[in-house]
Amino acid sequence: MNRPLLEVEDLATHFTVSHPFGLSRRAVVRAVDGVSFSLAEGETFALVGESGCGKTTTGRSVLRLIEPTRGTVRLDGTDVTQASKPVLRALRRSMQLVFQDPYGSLNPRMTVGRLVAEPLVVHGLASGREAGERARELLSRCGLAPWVADRHPHAFSGGQRQRIVIARALITDPQLLVADEPVSALDVSIQSQIINLMIDVQKQFGLGFLLISHDLGVVRHMADRVAVMYLGRLVEVAPRQEFFSQPLHPYSQALLSAVPREHPQLPKTRIALAGEPPSPTDPPPGCPFHTRCPHAMPVCSRVTPQLRPAASGRTVACHLHHPPEGLE
Amino acid sequence: MSDKNATIDDTPLLSVRDLSTVFRTDRGPVYAVNGVSIDVPRGEIVGIIGESGSGKSQLCLSVMRLLAESGRVTSGSVLLNGRDLLCLADREMRAVRGEEIAMIFQEPSVGLDPLFTVGQQLVETIRRHRPQPVRLAREHAAQLLASVGIARPTMILDEYPQKLSGGMCQRVMIALALSCEPQLLIADEPTTALDVTVQAQILDLLLKARDDHGSSILFVTHDLGVIAEICDHVAVMYAGQIVERSPVDQLFDAPQHPYTRALLRSRPLLSDARVHPLPTIPGQVPRPGEQPQGCPFHPRCPDAMSICHMAPPPVHRVAPRRDARCWLLESEADRAQASEGTAYEGENNE
Numbered sequence: 001m002n003r004p005l006l007e008v009e010d011l012a013t014h015f016t017v018s019h020p021f022g023l024s025r026r027a028v029v030r031a032v033d034g035v036s037f038s039l040a041e042g043e044t045f046a047l048v049g050e051s052g053c054g055k056t057t058t059g060r061s062v063l064r065l066i067e068p069t070r071g072t073v074r075l076d077g078t079d080v081t082q083a084s085k086p087v088l089r090a091l092r093r094s095m096q097l098v099f100q101d102p103y104g105s106l107n108p109r110m111t112v113g114r115l116v117a118e119p120l121v122v123h124g125l126a127s128g129r130e131a132g133e134r135a136r137e138l139l140s141r142c143g144l145a146p147w148v149a150d151r152h153p154h155a156f157s158g159g160q161r162q163r164i165v166i167a168r169a170l171i172t173d174p175q176l177l178v179a180d181e182p183v184s185a186l187d188v189s190i191q192s193q194i195i196n197l198m199i200d201v202q203k204q205f206g207l208g209f210l211l212i213s214h215d216l217g218v219v220r221h222m223a224d225r226v227a228v229m230y231l232g233r234l235v236e237v238a239p240r241q242e243f244f245s246q247p248l249h250p251y252s253q254a255l256l257s258a259v260p261r262e263h264p265q266l267p268k269t270r271i272a273l274a275g276e277p278p279s280p281t282d283p284p285p286g287c288p289f290h291t292r293c294p295h296a297m298p299v300c301s302r303v304t305p306q307l308r309p310a311a312s313g314r315t316v317a318c319h320l321h322h323p324p325e326g327l328e
Numbered sequence: 329m330s331d332k333n334a335t336i337d338d339t340p341l342l343s344v345r346d347l348s349t350v351f352r353t354d355r356g357p358v359y360a361v362n363g364v365s366i367d368v369p370r371g372e373i374v375g376i377i378g379e380s381g382s383g384k385s386q387l388c389l390s391v392m393r394l395l396a397e398s399g400r401v402t403s404g405s406v407l408l409n410g411r412d413l414l415c416l417a418d419r420e421m422r423a424v425r426g427e428e429i430a431m432i433f434q435e436p437s438v439g440l441d442p443l444f445t446v447g448q449q450l451v452e453t454i455r456r457h458r459p460q461p462v463r464l465a466r467e468h469a470a471q472l473l474a475s476v477g478i479a480r481p482t483m484i485l486d487e488y489p490q491k492l493s494g495g496m497c498q499r500v501m502i503a504l505a506l507s508c509e510p511q512l513l514i515a516d517e518p519t520t521a522l523d524v525t526v527q528a529q530i531l532d533l534l535l536k537a538r539d540d541h542g543s544s545i546l547f548v549t550h551d552l553g554v555i556a557e558i559c560d561h562v563a564v565m566y567a568g569q570i571v572e573r574s575p576v577d578q579l580f581d582a583p584q585h586p587y588t589r590a591l592l593r594s595r596p597l598l599s600d601a602r603v604h605p606l607p608t609i610p611g612q613v614p615r616p617g618e619q620p621q622g623c624p625f626h627p628r629c630p631d632a633m634s635i636c637h638m639a640p641p642p643v644h645r646v647a648p649r650r651d652a653r654c655w656l657l658e659s660e661a662d663r664a665q666a667s668e669g670t671a672y673e674g675e676n677n678e
Contacts, residue, residue, distance in 0.1 A: 262553060
């Protein structure tokens, strides 16, 4: 947990969208707009935020499944963003993606054994018998019986499919796993099985996890550090314990307070937010959160706060914590 | 064992008794809802919690009489104000929907027509309920939108549903549902597709509808947190049956059924210190039509006994409006009697 496995610097991914009827001007969606963070070997770094905040786009841009507009991503020192096609192909072995939907991500025509072994074959690491053996081994490490390899994915429930997806992601012995809402589509009684499996394989394989989730209970359970995203930017990055006991950014505070109570007798401590997040095609000037922030000051609509260090190993982008110069 | 006297207060607004719903499938008939009884008293929010395939949505659709063609209610009654909805003619039932019961769904787009503006849909519904000039109905519609927290209601009236965000659509759906001042609102996972901050706003809105109009709400969810947030009373569904019914505080403090206990324990909590491994429930939710014999939960139950494989447990009353179906709650003598196959009709005497 020391040298950074993944370094992301000033990553931005913008999309151009045309108007639905093609009449008016094209708009630029700043899905990710200057995101920087690093992730150590064996660490779980969680990106949290609401739909449309850019967390999924960040994950895919890191893997270059979407081409970022600017910024650099380095995996174990190798530049992913500038990598040529063959280099990128080799890098992909070391970084894998687990999706939310275990139904959409498995080819229904292939047996589970072939599905799990496929990355080995694609990367030319093994084939035939050897690949099949490895697949069975990975399936068993993910809690599935060997006969599973001979069946097709439709025979399995959501939780079992997610185990298959994880086995497939691990077969090339990656260093980094990007897990995008890995348990959101699963039943409550199955979620905890998959959470346990992910923590176990992380320890066994020494994996770095980039966990993308909107479920703060899952994040609290799995993450070492938490980054909160709002309108394409990180507004706070903090160690797990500090984040959950005392979030600093007003948006982090509101987000945590909106999570339903765990027991009906716990006090209601909700910070009500007005309205909904602004559109990323037309983000407000200054701090992206100022239109909904209960503590907004005049400066917040003019000056965009940058992520800066705050107490106990965290960083926060908020004028309340770092008043802009000239106003102190 | 009978729970007829379980409701001490006035007759409930909605009283579902021993309802069973069967679907025709290639593999033969499948029970989606299997002998369910549940009450919704006036002004109360009653939650149904269950996982996918537990039958919670089919229960709502059975009450609304909106089942898919292959589904049919085979037994039981659905009493709304003492009148059995299952005996009404289609025309009468259409009047009940909207006038007396309204339903909101997980996907708000299901309930909104993309070809009409929000205003057109609201005005039509309002005027069908209470004939009045369009202008007045439109004013009423704008007020309704404002009451569900929509900032510029007159602008939104002229928008088409697909231009609105999920949270906005769900607000419009709630406005539409409340426009007829229904006595009962059935909400099937209304916040599952929404972000937590929007979910919090929608839950507040439902609480307000109850407090302002005395509406009763049947609230279906898979999220125990949402149950804790707004429900007064809870029914836990598993494999087509209600396995536990309880006031919300007692459900969280002292769950009676092993399934409820396991669900509560396996949640990753915000407040707890991190435990690894997280307690799990082994195995899978049984698929409809693949119900195990005896208690449907026994293959996954940490406390299963031999009787649990053989006979379905009876409803055990713990307190008024608090009961569970579990052999653990029965006396040793009752269990022995049941396993000997003597005339024990526990499972049918609700």
